[in-house]
Amino acid sequence: MWAKNARAAARRARENEELRAAGRPVPSAAGVMTEARRDELDAIDPGWCPVWDTGWQRCLRLVQSHVRAGGSLPETVGGVVVQGEDLGRWVTAQRFGWEQLLPVQQWILENTLRIAPAGENERPVKQTQDTKWAANLAAARQFHAREGHLRVPRKHVEQVETEGGLGGRQAGADGVVVVKLGTWLDNVRKRAAKLPEQRRTDLDQLGMRW
Known part of the structure; x- marks a missing residue:
């Protein structure tokens, strides 16, 4: 708690300094930290930064301590939890949120923990309306081929094997896409x-009841 309050006081002090430099009114100095005290804290831990989120810095220190103690970099959510912090989740968040980090934060992660931004092949595939339609239509065709009609119960779920042909639709580890076919068809009817x-024709060929 003391460290948290100290960082808050230092942050207010820096904000006041910026306001003075800009010639703007400065709020009460009550509770702010003197420059001498900030220097003392810098001497204890030169890596602390009062303008960064304290939670981010806390997780950074926990991951660094874990690695220095001989542990491998936590990269799996739920794999390493220290003092209530899921270190794998934090590391993953840094990799996928790399563009939102400050350059100095990126430098620290790269040079002290060898953390790198997530590659394009690791990021979820963004679906367009066309790829979503293709996946849902594939499920409808599969249902029709098996059942001989398209009278799909509202809660019915259809599993479609991808074989790489669903336009980038995300599949599970077993290569299967789960489509809430009944719900989709109901929604299609509402916006018919x-x-x-062409889309109406695709469904008409399956005996769609509008």
Whole structure:
């Protein structure tokens, strides 16, 4: 708690200094930290930064301590939990949120923990409306081929094997896409008037009941 309050006081002091430099009114100095005290804290831990989120700095220190103690870099969510902090979740968040970090934060992660930004092949595939439609239509065709009709119960879920042909739709580890087919068809009926002609034709060929 003391460290948290100290960082807050240092942050207020720096904000006041910036306001003075800009010639703007400065709020009460009560509770702010003197420059001498900030220097003392810098001497104890030169890596602390009052303008960064304290939670971020806490997790950074915990991960660094874990690695220095001989542990491997936590990269799996739930794999390493220290003092209530999921270190694997934090590391993953840094990799996928790399662009939101300050350059100095990126430098610290790269040079003290060998953490690198997530590659494009690791990021979830962004689906377009066309790829979503293709996946749902594939599920409808599969249901029709098996059942001979398209009278799908509202809660029915169809599992479709991808074989890489669903336009980037994210599949599970077993290569299967789960489609809430009944819900999708109900939603399609509600916006039938706005459907492109080709999409209506695709469903008409399956005996779609509008």
